[in-house]
Amino acid sequence: MEAIQEQFPAAEMERAMKIQEVILKAMAGKLKWWEAAEIIGVTDRTMRRWRQEYEEHGYKGLWDYRKRRPSPKRVPVADLEKVLRLYREVYFDFNVQHFHEKLSEEHGLAYSYTWVKTALQEAGLVARRKKRGSHRKRRPRRPVTGMLLHIDGSEHRWFGDDRYYELIVIMDDATSEIYYAQLVEAESTHSVMVALREVIETQGLFCSLYSDRAGHFFVTPKRGEKVDRSRPTQVGRALQELGVKMIAAYSPQARGRSERNFGTWQGRVPQELRLRGIVDLERANEFLRNEYIGEFNRRFAVPAAQRGTAFVRVRRKDLDWVFSTQHERTVSNDNTVSLDNRVLQLNKTRWRDTLAGQSVIVHEHLDGRVSIRYGPHVISQYSGDELPPQAPRRRGTPRPGGIRKAA
Secondary structure (H helix, E strand, O other), X not given: OHHHHOOOOHHHHHHHHHHHHHHHHHHOOOOOHHHHHHHHOOOHHHHHHHHHHHHHHHHHHHOOHHHOOOOOOOOOHHHHHHHHHHHHHXXXXXXXXXXXXXXXXXXXXXXXXXXXXXXXXXXXXXXXXXXXXXXXXXXXXXXXXXXXXXXXXXXXXXOOOOOOEEEEEEEEOOOOOEEEEXXXXXXXXXXXXXXXXXXXXXXXXXXXXXXXXXXXXXXXXXXXXXXXXXXXXXXXXXXXXXXXXXXXXXXXXXXXXXXXXXXXXXXXXXXXXXXXXXXXXXXXXXXXXXXXXXXXXXXXXXXXXXXXXXXXXXXXXXXXXXXXXXXXXXXXXXXXEEEOOEEEXXXXXXOOOOOOXXXXXXXXXXXXXXXXXXXXXXXXXXXXXXXXXXXXXXXXXXOOOOOOEXX
8 A cells, every 4th residue: 555655646645635534524424425525626426436436445546546656667758759859850751660660670769569659649740540441351361372372563652752653562362471572664464474474483383363453464345344264365374374373353352461561561662762762663673672572571471371382383494485475467478577566577497488378476575585486486586686676657557467466
């Protein structure tokens, strides 16, 4: 009892003793309860509450615990001012969790996340979180790695200026581990193929890929309808050749795991780039590859539910052909084909005088090379520098070649 009393100032103890004296008189019948309330200067309701507290807890039930002496564990004012100054001057665009990590790692201020959040909110530096929406059941994770990968792109001002870039991320459903993350000018067939090929070469072949219904993943005949799996895109054709199943998401909520992941990236990456003075794609992608992905996985990846992996080491040596954009063309009488308003001359073969009228496949490789195949034979190849210039296209004139894309 004495130890607890020492926590209160003398004025608070005198107040409690006065209240106790009045309550005892009222309980003895010497005062009416409304008279006791008037003597102390409180309402009848407060008087009834104090009477109940006194009957249940005795004298200590009358203490106002809000008026205890400051705890020696209370954060020093100097530290509080330092935390607020750091947020205002250095970490002004960080979310609370990211800022809390920096306080501990960079400045040695190891206070709880709740205290940091409350301090920032009371100072008006961050807004209080809005009430969450209706409850949604979370889809269970796949039990082992390699069963399901998520691929998605997020357009954002990653450098904090007016420039928008797309961040392409590939994540494992079982663990939320990031296998690939790079910034590009725009998400496209080429950038998606680059990402998928790198993951397959570094991790292995996986079972299925979960994505939105962007045009480079699926053909959707009408807005809001189901995808047409009978008409695979270039990405769909490549994954089909490798035996990877594609799964289409029909709403942002269905991609909740990757959407939450992007929320974390958008709340951290621009700030990290700003602190390092990185303002260009090359340095940003180098930072993501060499530093940030590993740090992200250490913080946010979770163990898989089961041991083992569904990844299979790729044994194919034709990924360069699989991950190429393929176009079917009919050879003209002068043994040429057209591609992107360029006329490509076919080399003469030993086994056929002319290929005029025959169907060939033109492959645009990821490194800029172009190859032309007739059946199993590679009949012509161009490096990026060897490609002929594009001919100017006149308005109203049809595209040369006029041949469909390969399925």
